Amino acid sequence: MQPSPGTRFTANYATVTWDQLHRDARLLAETLIPRGPFKGIVAVTRGGLIPAAIIAREIDCRLIETISVVTYDEEEQGKPTVLKAPAAAGDGEGFLIIDDLVDSGVTAQIVRQLLPKALLACLYAKPSGRPLTDLFVVEVPQDTWVLFPWDTAPLFIPPLARKSGTPG
Numbered sequence: 001m002q003p004s005p006g007t008r009f010t011a012n013y014a015t016v017t018w019d020q021l022h023r024d025a026r027l028l029a030e031t032l033i034p035r036g037p038f039k040g041i042v043a044v045t046r047g048g049l050i051p052a053a054i055i056a057r058e059i060d061c062r063l064i065e066t067i068s069v070v071t072y073d074e075e076e077q078g079k080p081t082v083l084k085a086p087a088a089a090g091d092g093e094g095f096l097i098i099d100d101l102v103d104s105g106v107t108a109q110i111v112r113q114l115l116p117k118a119l120l121a122c123l124y125a126k127p128s129g130r131p132l133t134d135l136f137v138v139e140v141p142q143d144t145w146v147l148f149p150w151d152t153a154p155l156f157i158p159p160l161a162r163k164s165g166t167p168g
């Protein structure tokens with residue numbers, strides 16, 4: 001069957017736990033301190049909200065603006081739409097933009113057009129989006145879909161010995 005345009009074929013998943021996300025956000029904050037101080041943070045909603053909150057605490061920044069860009073429905077990439085502009089950030093001078101990840105780089109490209117003077121940082125970067133971010137913590141392969149802690153829940157799985165087809 002042919003894929004519909006924009007449909008992804010995810011070969012792998014990378015699950016990020018709350019602990020890991022917190023650690024990665026703190027690592028990013030450490031590399032941001034020498035690049036500051038910042039007038040404020042622009043969180044790219046929704047994925048950038050929690051990383052931005054953690055980083056804001058670490059770098060002692062209390063002015064938080066948001067930009068809302070919708071690009072994906074589940075794993076399907078669509079036409080990006082800006083639902084809310086970051087009015088308080090002007091052209092981005094002195095501001096730090098935070099998102100959870102760059103994948104194709106489309107979201108980052110739009111955000112950069114609106115805030116050309118801001119620094120853009122994210123936790124995870126796939127190769128296509130990597131050139132669009134100034135800073136990131138972990139590179140993720142392009143064929144891997146990152147499962148954030150807010151996307152997932154612990155699930156009961158039966159012991160191996162009880163799986164159908166297993167003798168005994």
Ligand SMILES: O=P(O)(O)OC[C@H]1O[C@H](OP(=O)(O)OP(=O)(O)O)[C@H](O)[C@@H]1O
Pocket residue numbers: 044045046047048069070071072073099100101102103104105106107108129
């Ligand atoms: O580099 P790209 O290919 O543009 O993908 C990266 C963007 O995709 C996700 O946001 P999404 O549009 O799913 O919205 P959300 O943050 O509300 O989950 C993620 O949070 C990034 O913002």
Ligand SMILES: Nc1nc2[nH]cnc2c(=O)[nH]1
Pocket residue numbers: 072101102103104144145146147148151
């Ligand atoms: N959760 C999640 N959202 C995305 N948006 C674009 N790429 C990804 C990804 O790998 N994981």
Ligand SMILES: [Mg+2]
Pocket residue numbers: 044045046047048069099107
């Ligand atoms: Mg997002």
